[in-house]
């Protein structure tokens with residue numbers, strides 16, 4: 001018996017979702033075909049209306065900080081970067097995503113509503129920088 005039988009299929013796997021930002025390409029999300037909810041949270045069904053049938057969508061790399069905290073005692077992967085800000089970003093066009101900002105080292109360096117953009121990095125996680133910081137030349 002196949003336990004996965006009858007489960008809705010997701011347009012992309014969690015693996016692909018993580019690779020999307022780790023390889024510095026895009027932030028991937030879902031849009032609900034039923035109610036139009038855009039979300040960055042991986043799932044098989046809509047978190048608002050509960051319907052399956054989510055479609056792949058590329059999320060905006062820009063957004064607004066809606067919550068943050070300064071971490072002084074980070075996990076091993078970020079040991080050399082502390083302190084830094086752990087942020088929740090409301091992306092333009094929908095979707096909330098958690099990330100981090102190594103350039104923010106104290107509460108006074110960041111404010112709610114700060115405009116930020118996704119900054120692809122070799123570091124783990126989704127890194128953001130303030131929109132006022134010039135983009136690196138590529």
Ligand SMILES: [Zn+2]
Pocket residue numbers: 032033034035036037046047048049050051
């Ligand atoms: Zn929905």
